[in-house]
Amino acid sequence: MQSVIEVENLEKLYKNKQALKKISFQVRHGEIFGFLGPSGSGKTTTVKILTSLLLYTSGRVKVLGIDPGRSRPSEFLSKIGVLTDNSGIYERLSVYENLELFCRLYSVPERRIETVLEAVNLAENKHTQVGQLSKGMKQRVTLARTILHEPDILFLDEPTSALDPVNSGRIQETLREMNRKGTTIFLTTHNMQEAEELCDRVAFLNNGEISALDTPQALRLQYSDGSITVTTRQGKQLVQRNETGADLIKELMYSDNLLAINSNEPTLGDIFVKLTGRGLE
Numbered sequence: 025m026q027s028v029i030e031v032e033n034l035e036k037l038y039k040n041k042q043a044l045k046k047i048s049f050q051v052r053h054g055e056i057f058g059f060l061g062p063s064g065s066g067k068t069t070t071v072k073i074l075t076s077l078l079l080y081t082s083g084r085v086k087v088l089g090i091d092p093g094r095s096r097p098s099e100f101l102s103k104i105g106v107l108t109d110n111s112g113i114y115e116r117l118s119v120y121e122n123l124e125l126f127c128r129l130y131s132v133p134e135r136r137i138e139t140v141l142e143a144v145n146l147a148e149n150k151h152t153q154v155g156q157l158s159k160g161m162k163q164r165v166t167l168a169r170t171i172l173h174e175p176d177i178l179f180l181d182e183p184t185s186a187l188d189p190v191n192s193g194r195i196q197e198t199l200r201e202m203n204r205k206g207t208t209i210f211l212t213t214h215n216m217q218e219a220e221e222l223c224d225r226v227a228f229l230n231n232g233e234i235s236a237l238d239t240p241q242a243l244r245l246q247y248s249d250g251s252i253t254v255t256t257r258q259g260k261q262l263v264q265r266n267e268t269g270a271d272l273i274k275e276l277m278y279s280d281n282l283l284a285i286n287s288n289e290p291t292l293g294d295i296f297v298k299l300t301g302r303g304l305e
């Protein structure tokens with residue numbers, strides 16, 4: 025499948041701090057790609073470079089065939105959407121007025137507002153002043169603004185980090201829906217559950233280096249120890265995937281003492297710790 029983001033040996037130096045150490049990866053058209061790493065690993069630096077907000081030191085970067093470091097801002101920014109913490113929504117204006125303002129600024133037809141409000145589930149709140157909305161709803165207004173111009177790629181830096189599970193879930197559902205309609209999504213997070221549920225592929229970033237990159241399922245299988253937990257009326261028991269294990273399960277089934285069988289696949293968080301020796305928080 026066609027790559028919409030290509031990164032090769034990307035390096036970023038802040039004075040003498042090497043924030044990105046020659047990382048390489050590609051993001052395919054139509055996928056949700058997760059960039060996972062703990063605080064300080066280089067996630068925001070990467071997003072800023074990919075969205076032309078920061079210049080890189082060396083390497084090769086292409087986003088939709090354009091080098092963000094050398095792009096014409098108006099042309100490049102019309103193709104992407106960027107959601108970060110400080111997205112500048114006007115608290116004293118209503119939801120609708122905020123979006124109207126951005127429509128005028130970016131020459132987007134006003135009829136897009138209704139579609140976008142439906143997409144982020146805010147149609148009923150369109151006349152509410154943003155200052156009166158909950159944190160989760162504000163984040164959805166910001167998302168609405170980010171997708172107003174129908175970007176080909178959406179960059180999200182920790183989109184749900186400050187939200188409760190209900191609001192996080194709503195944002196995730198909106199992202200899934202947008203992705204189903206063809207938007208490629210590049211997402212940074214240190215929330216492994218979010219990555220596991222949402223992402224087609226994930227990259228683990230640690231100290232400016234990528235230590236693994238694959239689908240969550242492939243990573244779980246690769247780092248699984250192959251054991252199975254069997255639950256019987258007497259309790260839980262660890263069984264290996266071999267002939268002895270199979271015989272035991274067969275015996276438990278015939279004796280009607282088998283309540284459940286679960287494979288012991290590690291979570292993305294477990295794998296991150298295994299690979300890097302540190303957690304994601």
Ligand SMILES: Nc1ncnc2c1ncn2[C@@H]1O[C@H](COP(=O)(O)OP(=O)(O)OP(=O)(O)O)[C@@H](O)[C@H]1O
Pocket residue numbers: 038039041043061062063064065066067068069070
């Ligand atoms: N403007 C800057 N000047 C110097 N060092 C910086 C600058 N911005 C970031 N860094 C350093 O670069 C490294 C990567 O930072 P970055 O913000 O990209 O990490 P992050 O993974 O996004 O972290 P967080 O999840 O806390 O936002 C960190 O060590 C950080 O201290």
